[in-house]
Amino acid sequence: MISPVQEEQFLVRWKTETRTNTPPFSWHTIEELVRCLDNVQAYLEARAKSIRDNANTRKRKSPDTASDFERRASPFDRLQLDSRAPSASRSSSVSSIPPTTDDTYNGVLDTNEHGFIFCRPFSGKDIASVDVRTVPTPEMTITARSAKVDVALRYIRAEYARRLDKVPGARIHLFNTVDATTPSLRFKYIPEYVLTEGVYRASSETQEGCQQCSPHMGRDIGCEYTKKCDCLEYAAVDESRITGSDPQMLAQWNDYVVNGGSTIGFPKKFPYFAEGTKIQRTGCLVPFYLNSRRPIYECNNKCNCGDHCRNKNVQFGRTVEAEIFKTGTGRGWGLRCKEDLHEGQFIDTYRGEIITDEEATRREDSSSKAKASYLYSLDKFAESEGIAQEDLYVVDGEFMGGPTKFINHCCEPNCRQYTVSYNKHDPRVYDIAFFACQFIPAGEELTFDYLDKDEGEVIDEPGEDAIPCLCGAAKCRKWLWT
Numbered sequence: 245m246i247s248p249v250q251e252e253q254f255l256v257r258w259k260t261e262t263r264t265n266t267p268p269f270s271w272h273t274i275e276e277l278v279r280c281l282d283n284v285q286a287y288l289e290a291r292a293k294s295i296r297d298n299a300n301t302r303k304r305k306s307p308d309t310a311s312d313f314e315r316r317a318s319p320f321d322r323l324q325l326d327s328r329a330p331s332a333s334r335s336s337s338v339s340s341i342p343p344t345t346d347d348t349y350n351g352v353l354d355t356n357e358h359g360f361i362f363c364r365p366f367s368g369k370d371i372a373s374v375d376v377r378t379v380p381t382p383e384m385t386i387t388a389r390s391a392k393v394d395v396a397l398r399y400i401r402a403e404y405a406r407r408l409d410k411v412p413g414a415r416i417h418l419f420n421t422v423d424a425t426t427p428s429l430r431f432k433y434i435p436e437y438v439l440t441e442g443v444y445r446a447s448s449e450t451q452e453g454c455q456q457c458s459p460h461m462g463r464d465i466g467c468e469y470t471k472k473c474d475c476l477e478y479a480a481v482d483e484s485r486i487t488g489s490d491p492q493m494l495a496q497w498n499d500y501v502v503n504g505g506s507t508i509g510f511p512k513k514f515p516y517f518a519e520g521t522k523i524q525r526t527g528c529l530v531p532f533y534l535n536s537r538r539p540i541y542e543c544n545n546k547c548n549c550g551d552h553c554r555n556k557n558v559q560f561g562r563t564v565e566a567e568i569f570k571t572g573t574g575r576g577w578g579l580r581c582k583e584d585l586h587e588g589q590f591i592d593t594y595r596g597e598i599i600t601d602e603e604a605t606r607r608e609d610s611s612s613k614a615k616a617s618y619l620y621s622l623d624k625f626a627e628s629e630g631i632a633q634e635d636l637y638v639v640d641g642e643f644m645g646g647p648t649k650f651i652n653h654c655c656e657p658n659c660r661q662y663t664v665s666y667n668k669h670d671p672r673v674y675d676i677a678f679f680a681c682q683f684i685p686a687g688e689e690l691t692f693d694y695l696d697k698d699e700g701e702v703i704d705e706p707g708e709d710a711i712p713c714l715c716g717a718a719k720c721r722k723w724l725w726t
């Protein structure tokens with residue numbers, strides 16, 4: 245089912261028996277359109293064919309346009325249809341409609357609490373008139389009557405900017421000197437994950453806070469005695485602090501190395517610099533975590549250490565201003581920050597709908613290969629906790645999420661994503677957080693490696709439909725993923 249968070253409406257222009265300049269229009273939800281899916285499908289296929297037939301005489305759109313991403317966002321791809329559902333070939337033909345030409349918009353309509361923003365069902369003359377009895381709001385009528393493409397694009401830009409203004413945290417800007425397009429309005433900015441059907445977080449009762457710590461344990465940094473902090477129970481052991489000066493601990497450690505068991509009581513590695521220098525900034529990830537794949541366990545609101553504990557960071561969200569910008573290099577939109585970022589600095593989390601593995605497979609099967617770039621499997625603890633593949637959850641950030649959805653891939657990236665957990669007893673729901681893995685000057689595009697393999701891990705040969713990589717790095721692998 246489509247999430248009801250943002251209901252989309254579609255303007256249908258009805259075909260009449262006789263040609264008319266004032267064809268009847270009416271507004272419908274996708275559920276209503278499904279009832280006449282065969283007609284809609286026939287229309288889309290006819291339209292696709294007509295665009296294909298005319299392709300030679302039309303200006304070819306570069307792949308660096310919004311329509312490429314709009315196309316993938318076909319609501320039909322997201323419909324869970326019952327046994328009368330169209331075949332796979334039907335949904336793939338819907339999602340493979342060629343891009344519209346410059347003077348058209350794909351007719352997707354977005355509604356919000358203020359009413360309708362834009363409509364333009366197809367190329368040709370402006371919509372001459374709309375039957376106001378079938379249009380839900382006066383704003384929609386006015387906009388529909390005056391929806392020239394350039395006007396519409398400005399409406400869309402203004403609406404997108406309005407939505408960005410409402411996103412909590414440091415401001416997000418939109419910048420495009422390449423063309424008049426705006427990222428799709430079919431995207432809802434959400435501050436937290438949205439849990440969909442069949443997805444459950446561990447109950448908050450399972451969340452423990454550290455009880456032996458206090459806000460002031462000498463250095464005013466919260467959980468500074470990492471041997472004591474319960475939140476760091478599963479964190480990496482700081483072996484450099486296990487020495488012969490404490491023979492009992494050394495013996496326990498040697499026993500642990502041979503026999504395994506709990507690491508409670510050993511000193512742990514604190515994830516962030518608690519006190520800074522010019523290079524090692526307070527709050528930035530320490531090199532051990534920066535260069536490893538170890539999960540980061542942050543303190544939480546059940547802890548005794550208080551709000552200012554330095555082991556709380558990602559949970560407070562983005563603090564740097566970000567800018568979504570059109571790359572102009574065939575990679576669509578990208579993301580950058582408006583200030584310098586230090587090595588190990590937290591940028592933002594990845595947000596989206598959390599869906600079951602089964603639902604992720606369904607969405608992948610009914611979408612293009614590029615869909616994979618929005619799906620993150622929450623599988624960090626699968627092996628250690630023995631969680632079967634089908635029981636894992638996946639984050640889908642394509643239609644709901646945050647600005648990190650715009651971070652492009654680079655084979656020599658400047659950011660990396662890390663696992664951050666606030667509830668060590670919940671191995672299926674945790675945060676994916678982006679940190680700068682080197683100094684990043686203001687304005688430089690943020691990138692990470694979509695494959696993110698461990699060093700030495702073998703990467704499969706690219707398949708026939710591998711997406712070519714345009715990162716331009718000296719060591720570019722030439723494709724995004726296999």
Ligand SMILES: C[S@@+](CC[C@H](N)C(=O)[O-])C[C@H]1O[C@@H](n2cnc3c(N)ncnc32)[C@H](O)[C@@H]1O
Binds near residue numbers: 650724
């Ligand atoms: C998660 S999205 C990133 C944001 C995207 N550029 C946009 O405009 O919405 C991933 C998609 O961006 C494009 N992309 C990202 N990195 C790329 C690269 N290095 N080369 C080519 N395309 C890239 C691909 O279309 C990919 O499927």
